[in-house]
Amino acid sequence: MTQPPLLSVDGLTTTFNTDAGLLTAVDDVSFDIAEGETLCLVGESGSGKTVASESITRLIDSPPGETGGAVRYRGRDLTEMSESELRSLRGDNITHIFQNPQDALNHCYTVGWQIVEAIQMHEDVSDDAARERAVDLLNEVGIANAAARFDDYPHEFSGGQKQRVMIAMALVTNPDLLIADEPTTALDVTVQAQILRLLNRLQDEYGLGILFVTHDLGVVAEIADRVVVMYAGKVMEHGSVYDIFEQPSHPYTRALMECLPGGERASGGIPGTLPDPVDPPDGCRFAPRCDHAVSECHTGEQPAEAEVSDSHCASCVYYQPGYDAGTILGPDTGSGSASEEVTND
Amino acid sequence: MGLGWYITRRVGWAVIVTFIIVTVTWALITAAPNPAVRQAATQAALDGGNPSAAAERVRELRGLNAPLHQRYIDYMVNVYTLDWGWSTMRSQPVTEAMLSALYYTVQYSVPWTLFTILLAPAVGLYSAANQYSWKDHLATGFAFFGYAIPNFFFGIMLLLLFGVYLEWIPITYNSDVPVFSLENARQLIVPVFVLVTGSIGGTMRVARNESAEFISADFVKTANAKGVSKLRVYARHILRPTMVPLSTTIVGQLLALFIGASLLVEIVFGIPGLGRLTFRAIIAQDTNLVLGSTLFFTFIATIGNLIQDLVYTVLDPRISFEDR
Numbered sequence: 001m002t003q004p005p006l007l008s009v010d011g012l013t014t015t016f017n018t019d020a021g022l023l024t025a026v027d028d029v030s031f032d033i034a035e036g037e038t039l040c041l042v043g044e045s046g047s048g049k050t051v052a053s054e055s056i057t058r059l060i061d062s063p064p065g066e067t068g069g070a071v072r073y074r075g076r077d078l079t080e081m082s083e084s085e086l087r088s089l090r091g092d093n094i095t096h097i098f099q100n101p102q103d104a105l106n107h108c109y110t111v112g113w114q115i116v117e118a119i120q121m122h123e124d125v126s127d128d129a130a131r132e133r134a135v136d137l138l139n140e141v142g143i144a145n146a147a148a149r150f151d152d153y154p155h156e157f158s159g160g161q162k163q164r165v166m167i168a169m170a171l172v173t174n175p176d177l178l179i180a181d182e183p184t185t186a187l188d189v190t191v192q193a194q195i196l197r198l199l200n201r202l203q204d205e206y207g208l209g210i211l212f213v214t215h216d217l218g219v220v221a222e223i224a225d226r227v228v229v230m231y232a233g234k235v236m237e238h239g240s241v242y243d244i245f246e247q248p249s250h251p252y253t254r255a256l257m258e259c260l261p262g263g264e265r266a267s268g269g270i271p272g273t274l275p276d277p278v279d280p281p282d283g284c285r286f287a288p289r290c291d292h293a294v295s296e297c298h299t300g301e302q303p304a305e306a307e308v309s310d311s312h313c314a315s316c317v318y319y320q321p322g323y324d325a326g327t328i329l330g331p332d333t334g335s336g337s338a339s340e341e342v343t344n345d
Numbered sequence: 346m347g348l349g350w351y352i353t354r355r356v357g358w359a360v361i362v363t364f365i366i367v368t369v370t371w372a373l374i375t376a377a378p379n380p381a382v383r384q385a386a387t388q389a390a391l392d393g394g395n396p397s398a399a400a401e402r403v404r405e406l407r408g409l410n411a412p413l414h415q416r417y418i419d420y421m422v423n424v425y426t427l428d429w430g431w432s433t434m435r436s437q438p439v440t441e442a443m444l445s446a447l448y449y450t451v452q453y454s455v456p457w458t459l460f461t462i463l464l465a466p467a468v469g470l471y472s473a474a475n476q477y478s479w480k481d482h483l484a485t486g487f488a489f490f491g492y493a494i495p496n497f498f499f500g501i502m503l504l505l506l507f508g509v510y511l512e513w514i515p516i517t518y519n520s521d522v523p524v525f526s527l528e529n530a531r532q533l534i535v536p537v538f539v540l541v542t543g544s545i546g547g548t549m550r551v552a553r554n555e556s557a558e559f560i561s562a563d564f565v566k567t568a569n570a571k572g573v574s575k576l577r578v579y580a581r582h583i584l585r586p587t588m589v590p591l592s593t594t595i596v597g598q599l600l601a602l603f604i605g606a607s608l609l610v611e612i613v614f615g616i617p618g619l620g621r622l623t624f625r626a627i628i629a630q631d632t633n634l635v636l637g638s639t640l641f642f643t644f645i646a647t648i649g650n651l652i653q654d655l656v657y658t659v660l661d662p663r664i665s666f667e668d669r
Binding site for chain 1: 562563564566567568569570571572573574575582585586589660661662663
C-alpha cells in the first residue's frame, strides 16, 4: 500500500448562499500536499484562495457557507468527520495562522493564556508544564524575554511580534500541517522577511507541511516547493515552483508574472476585473481578460487540466491537442515578450 | 503604578463628586425660602402675634441665624455622619425610616440585579449566535416588549391576571413574612419579573449587537482553528469582550430603573420600600426625608459609576489606568 499524502484536496467546492444568489467562491479545486512540503496557493484578491484554505478544516460558517468535495488528511476524510472529531484535529494536527495578526489574538487574555489554551485543548498537561512549553516556543519564535512577556496582553505586542505569537501558538501542539493565510501581508517588508525565515527554519525543524496562501509572487519564489495558481475560484495552473517561474504556462500566470516590478504590466496590471462569482462566465474564467482567448474559450466549462510537462498542468485550451502552445509561450520561452504580437479577440 | 493606585484615586474622585453634589443641594436649600419659617410667620399673623418675631424665633431654633459658613459646615458634618434629621411624617430619624424601607427594597432589588446581570448577556449571546433566525426574532421581540411596555402598566396587568383571575399570587404585599420563605418568593416573583423584563431589554440588545460583532472577529476564528469547543468559544472568547461595553449599559440601566421604575413598581405592588417612602415623603412635604432619599440615590449612582469604572479596567486590559 502506498502512503497517502499528508493532505489531499479533491474537488473542493465552497459556495455561499447570498441575497444575490449562490456564490461559488471555490470551484472544484484539487491539490495534494506531501509531508514537509510547502505548497503555495497564489491568486489575486477575491480568487477564493483564503476561502479554500479555510474550507479544509471547515472553518467556514455554515450557513451561509457550504463545502463540498473531499479533503483527506493522511487518508481520513475531513468532510465526513463529526464536529468533535474535526475539533480534535484542528489546532492539534492541522493549525492555522491568519492574515491580520492585529485581530487574531483575543484582546481580553494574555498571550500566554491563549497559547496554553491551545495546548490544553488537546493534551492533558498541567498549567506549569503548558506554561513552560509556551515560553520555550515563544523563545524559539524570537520573542525576547519570553518568560516575562508570557503574561502580557496582545496590545502590548507589535504586529510582527503578534504574528510570532500566532506562529508559536500554531506550533505548540507539534502539528503536521500548517495552513498560513497571507501571514506576512499585514507586516512591513523587513518583518515579512524575518517571519518567512522563521517559518522556513521551523519547517525544517518540525518537518512541517505548509499550505501558504499569498498573492505575493516574491514570497512564493522564496518559500514554495510547489505552486497552485487560482483565479475566480478555479485552479488555472499548478506545478513546481521552478515550472511556474521558469515556464509560466497559463496566460493568467504569465500576466501575473508580467505584473511584477520590471515586467511589462508592472504599471498597468491586467485589464478588466474578476468575474461576478454569482454568475461566472462560460468557458475559461480568465477568458474575458485573456489576450489569447479564442472562441472556444468562451463556451462550455473551464478547460480540463492539460499536462505542460511532468507534474506541471495548466487549465488552458492551448495545451490541448490541436492548439499551438507556442502562441502563448512565444518563441522566446520564459520572457513573455511575444504576447504583444499576438492579439486575438 | 498599578491597579491599587488607580482604584484609590477613583474612590477619591467619587468622594469628591458626592461632596460637590451635597454642596449644591445645600446651596439650593439655603437659597430657597424655608417653609417652616413661613408657616410660623403665617401662624403668628393669624393669632395676632408679631410675624417677624415668630419667624426670627424659628430661625434661631433651627440655627438659621448662624453665619453661612457655620451652617454649611454643620450641614456637611451631619450628612457625612449620617445625621440626616427628623422625619415629621414617620416621627423617627430619617436614616431609621430609610433603613427600614431599604430592607424591603433590597429583597426585590438583589434578585432583580442578579437576574439582569446573568440573563441579559446570555439572551443577547443566544440571539447573536442564532442571528436572523426565528430564535433571534423571538428573543429580540421579547426584549423589545420588555423595553417598550411601561413597568407599572405591565405590573398591573400581571397582577390582574395572576392575582385577581388566577389567584396564584397574593394581591396585597405582606411585609410580615420571613425574607427567605415561599410566601415572600410568591409575592415578589411578579415585581421582579416586571423589573427584569424592563432592564433586560436594553441590555440584551447591546449584548446581541456587541457579540454579533465578535462572532465574526478574527480571534474567534483563531479560537475555532485551535479546536476550542463551541460552548467555550461563546463563553470565553465572545462573551468576555462583550462584557466590556455591556457593563456600562447594565449599570446605567439598573440605576435608571432603580430610581425611576422601582418607585412605580413599589406603589403598584404595595411594597413599603424606598421608592414608596420617597413618594409619600414628597406628598407629605417631609423635606428632610425627601432630601435623605435624594442623597441616598445620589450615593447609589456615584457608587454604581465607580463600580462600572473599575469593572471596565478589569474586563478590558487595553484600558490603561495610568493617566486617569
